[in-house]
Amino acid sequence: MNCSMRMRWLLRKARPVETLDRDWETTGNLMRRLREQGITVPLTDALIATVAKRNGIAVLTADDHFRHLGVDVYAPSDDH
Numbered sequence: 001m002n003c004s005m006r007m008r009w010l011l012r013k014a015r016p017v018e019t020l021d022r023d024w025e026t027t028g029n030l031m032r033r034l035r036e037q038g039i040t041v042p043l044t045d046a047l048i049a050t051v052a053k054r055n056g057i058a059v060l061t062a063d064d065h066f067r068h069l070g071v072d073v074y075a076p077s078d079d080h
Contacts, residue, residue, distance in 0.1 A: 007076060010060060017055050019047070026050045034068060041065040 025048045027043070034041060042065065048071035052059045056070035066073045 003076065010074075014060075017051055017057070019051055020054075023047065023050050023054065030069070037069050041068060045069065048060075 008080060023059060024047070028048045030050060031041065031043065031046050034046075037052050044063045046069060049066060049071040053070045056075045059066055060076070062075050
C-alpha cells in the first residue's frame, strides 16, 4: 500500500474524541513542566497529546513537538 493510500485508510479510521474540562488543567501542568525544562510547545499540541494519552491513542503527525509530550506518535514517514 503506497503512502497516499495508507493515509486515506488511516483518516477513514480516525474518530473524534471529546475534550474534557480536566484536559485543560492537565495541559497547563504539562506545559509548565516542559517550560521548566526549557521546552516550549504550542498549546494545541499539548492539548492534543493530553487528550490522546487519556484515550490511549497515538497521534498521527509529522510534528517534532510531540516527542516531548509523552504520547505515542505515528509519523507518516514511518511507512518508508
